[in-house]
Amino acid sequence: MTALAGIGLVAAPQFAEDRQVPVVASAALAAGKMPVETPYGGTPNIEPNQGGWAGVVYAMTQVGDKIIVGGKFRSVKQGETTYAVTHLLAINATTKRLDTAFKPQLDDAVEALAPGADGKSVLVGGRFNTVNGSARPKLARLDVSTGKETANGTWKTPGVQGGAVFDIQQAQGRLYVAGQFTSVAGASRKGFAALSPTTGALSTKFGTVPFIGVHNGGVSRVRRIAATPDGTKLYAIGNFRTVGGVERRQFARLNLGASSDALDTGWKTDGFATACNTVFDSYVRDMAMSPDGKYVAVVSTGGPFGTTQLCDSATRWDNAATGSDVKPVWVNWTGGDTLDSVAISGSAVFVGGHPRWSNNPSGRDRARAGAVTRPGVAALDPRNGIPFSWNPGRDPRGDGAWSLLVTGDGLWVGSDTNFFLPPSSQKFRGKIGYFPFAGGATLPEDVTKQLPGKVYIAAPGSVLQPNKLVSRTVSGTTVGPDVTETVAGGMDWSDVRGTMLIDGVLWYAKSNGALYKRTFNGTAVGAEELVNPYADAEWDADEPAWKGSPTDFYSSLAGGLTTGMFYDSGRMYYTRAGASSLFYRAFTPESGILGEEKVAVASGWSNVQGMFVSGGKLYYVAADGKLNAVTFADGVPSGSPTVIGTADWRGRGLFVG
Numbered sequence: 001m002t003a004l005a006g007i008g009l010v011a012a013p014q015f016a017e018d019r020q021v022p023v024v025a026s027a028a029l030a031a032g033k034m035p036v037e038t039p040y041g042g043t044p045n046i047e048p049n050q051g052g053w054a055g056v057v058y059a060m061t062q063v064g065d066k067i068i069v070g071g072k073f074r075s076v077k078q079g080e081t082t083y084a085v086t087h088l089l090a091i092n093a094t095t096k097r098l099d100t101a102f103k104p105q106l107d108d109a110v111e112a113l114a115p116g117a118d119g120k121s122v123l124v125g126g127r128f129n130t131v132n133g134s135a136r137p138k139l140a141r142l143d144v145s146t147g148k149e150t151a152n153g154t155w156k157t158p159g160v161q162g163g164a165v166f167d168i169q170q171a172q173g174r175l176y177v178a179g180q181f182t183s184v185a186g187a188s189r190k191g192f193a194a195l196s197p198t199t200g201a202l203s204t205k206f207g208t209v210p211f212i213g214v215h216n217g218g219v220s221r222v223r224r225i226a227a228t229p230d231g232t233k234l235y236a237i238g239n240f241r242t243v244g245g246v247e248r249r250q251f252a253r254l255n256l257g258a259s260s261d262a263l264d265t266g267w268k269t270d271g272f273a274t275a276c277n278t279v280f281d282s283y284v285r286d287m288a289m290s291p292d293g294k295y296v297a298v299v300s301t302g303g304p305f306g307t308t309q310l311c312d313s314a315t316r317w318d319n320a321a322t323g324s325d326v327k328p329v330w331v332n333w334t335g336g337d338t339l340d341s342v343a344i345s346g347s348a349v350f351v352g353g354h355p356r357w358s359n360n361p362s363g364r365d366r367a368r369a370g371a372v373t374r375p376g377v378a379a380l381d382p383r384n385g386i387p388f389s390w391n392p393g394r395d396p397r398g399d400g401a402w403s404l405l406v407t408g409d410g411l412w413v414g415s416d417t418n419f420f421l422p423p424s425s426q427k428f429r430g431k432i433g434y435f436p437f438a439g440g441a442t443l444p445e446d447v448t449k450q451l452p453g454k455v456y457i458a459a460p461g462s463v464l465q466p467n468k469l470v471s472r473t474v475s476g477t478t479v480g481p482d483v484t485e486t487v488a489g490g491m492d493w494s495d496v497r498g499t500m501l502i503d504g505v506l507w508y509a510k511s512n513g514a515l516y517k518r519t520f521n522g523t524a525v526g527a528e529e530l531v532n533p534y535a536d537a538e539w540d541a542d543e544p545a546w547k548g549s550p551t552d553f554y555s556s557l558a559g560g561l562t563t564g565m566f567y568d569s570g571r572m573y574y575t576r577a578g579a580s581s582l583f584y585r586a587f588t589p590e591s592g593i594l595g596e597e598k599v600a601v602a603s604g605w606s607n608v609q610g611m612f613v614s615g616g617k618l619y620y621v622a623a624d625g626k627l628n629a630v631t632f633a634d635g636v637p638s639g640s641p642t643v644i645g646t647a648d649w650r651g652r653g654l655f656v657g
Contacts, residue, residue: 032347032443034379035411035435037392038427039420044078044091044098045430046071048418054398057414057431060405061113061122066099066144067091067405068122069414069432070110077430088124090144093407096434104147105132112179114168116141117197121150125165125177138165138181141200156200158185163219170197171227171234172256174206178236180221191222191238194261206261213241215250215272218281228319229293232256233264235317237272237298239282249273250284251298269317269326276302276311283311285353288342290382294319295329297342297349304336304364307597314339314351314380330385330586335363335371343404343411347443348388349380350411352401356546358387361596370551370596373539377401377413383570384586386593388443392420392435393539410436422542444503446589448567449656451476451614454522455627456485458508458653459494462609462625465652467494472645474656476615479627479645489525491518497557498565498574499653500612502589507531507567508653511560515553517592522657531592551594553585564611564620564654571635573601575608582608582637601636610654621649 046055055073062068070088077083078098087110090102104124112125124131124140131140132148138160141150149155162181169176175197177184184193185202194207211222216239223238234254236243243252244263250272253264276283283302290296295318302311312335315328332351339353357363358378360371367373376394378387394401394417403414413433419426420433452475459465469487473480496508506520519526534548556562556576564575572587572594582602586595607623618632627645630637 335360513558
């Protein structure tokens with residue numbers, strides 16, 4: 001490409017260790033709510049002693065004004081009263097108290113729940129063989145008011161033979177069931193089948209795609225299924241090797257048509273084709289579809305095997321992607337701990353299991369660079385997989401948080417443990433925790449100012465760089481005169497090494513190897529705050545072995561080598577003296593957490609003296625001090641630069657305010 005103004009623009013593919021990292025659309029995250037960190041205190045408690053075993057919640061769903069909870073348990077306590085239950089209970093969605101009128105009797109564990117098509121019943125799947133004294137192997141439909149079988153006379157349980165039903169999903173007017181079974185209604189169906197949602201009759205046209213073989217031994221099974229809201233696509237994860245006769249290791253996508261179902265041959269990933277720890281026959285654990293239908297998230301177990309594999313990770317997969325080697329949009333590795341569950345709100349991807357950390361790609365059962373403490377549960381930014389600051393934690397972590405449910409008013413967490421928050425302030429919540437959105441933090445929109453507007457130069461000049469802030473009004477193509485700004489608050493502008501303004505907060509690096517932030521409104525700055533989300537005072541004190549570890553980006557700041565910074569679409573872009581690349585790392589301003597993976601998107605940027613992005617253009621100060629603009633699309637600069645301003649724009653930082 002043509003090199004102008006002392007800079008050569010050579011776009012590089014967006015890969016991180018051979019993993020494609022596409023830009024997630026939208027420069028601003030729609031404002032949304034996070035749950036509170038202290039769980040509500042009025043929910044029922046599944047009692048710790050279940051006759052020699054602890055009890056566990058495996059599945060939850062909402063049907064009307066009821067939260068239905070399934071798992072393996074025999075008693076629950078509301079207040080001081082204990083009630084006998086058998087693996088299934090209901091909670092009033094408004095009062096959050098046990099519904100004592102719901103009294104089904106099942107002889108074994110519940111693994112799957114889904115609302116019935118009539119809005120008054122719940123579909124129940126699992127390992128059980130009898131329901132309310134009648135033979136109902138692995139699948140039943142119950143009235144949510146009483147727990148009795150639906151009384152309208154139309155539903156007939158088909159009878160599922162084999163190990164268990166693990167998931168239930170309605171799509172295209174059909175009821176899909178997945179699990180580890182061999183037959184349904186007397187017909188051969190290995191782990192996948194379709195039924196009538198009103199009668200329970202087995203379909204002979206749909207749900208017949210065969211899931212065959214195993215990933216690494218064990219028994220074939222389909223563990224989770226997730227359909228797009230329009231019902232045209234259905235994802236499946238589990239222990240299988242081929243789908244419809246074509247290799248699809250552990251993860252596949254089907255086309256759901258009007259007359260038949262079939263493997264989507266235009267979508268394939270090898271993301272889960274490799275083995276993690278060989279003790280796992282399959283290491284995919286859970287999957288959820290985003291409310292807008294744009295992506296699915298998958299979580300896994302497997303052990304710490306580095307960033308070339310998707311073991312012990314959460315991943316995002318965009319539904320628009322196609323091809324023979326589809327890559328995840330992002331990966332968040334725990335560094336050696338299992339994730340068992342995932343649920344998605346309009347603003348966050350919630351993950352549960354027994355992790356100690358999140359954002360820990362180099363971890364090997366220890367915190368390495370970038371790791372943050374997130375015991376048992378975490379909330380991730382949908383754009384980049386970076387953790388939000390929400391951190392209630394579970395301690396002890398147990399086997400894991402096996403079920404998460406997002407409702408209109410909060411997040412439900414089901415597990416095999418009884419406490420949330422750090423031990424010094426923990427709250428007892430027996431196997432069930434409810435975190436309301438009311439009272440929780442509102443996520444910032446991550447807005448950056450755009451041209452036309454003031455462009456600020458911190459410590460202008462190329463040699464002396466005095467402690468002052470100068471602004472010039474820029475329309476996009478024309479530049480106004482210098483204005484020396486008077487800013488209260490005691491900011492030393494000569495000490496910064498790169499700046500970016502997000503939601504009225506000025507972020508800046510210093511040569512001491514640290515990142516800072518403070519509010520900025522054009523006339524005053526707030527108090528300076530050290531950005532260190534890798535430390536959590538309460539968790540660090542209570543569980544010192546779970547401490548986080550700062551990203552290596554901090555060490556790269558030492559000596560004042562950062563020459564430019566800007567924020568765009570969940571990423572911090574930056575340049576460094578002595579390096580020719582324009583780099584980015586995933587970045588979530590709400591938490592201040594940076595991704596550990598560094599990606600180079602373009603070369604020839606070693607002489608940059610400040611940058612910002614506005615209106616699809618990347619503005620930068622070249623070695624000669626002139627302000628240039630170049631096209632910036634999909635996270636990559638391209639084309640020939642245009643000179644915007646011929647005055648000297650060099651300084652310690654550049655941002656639009």
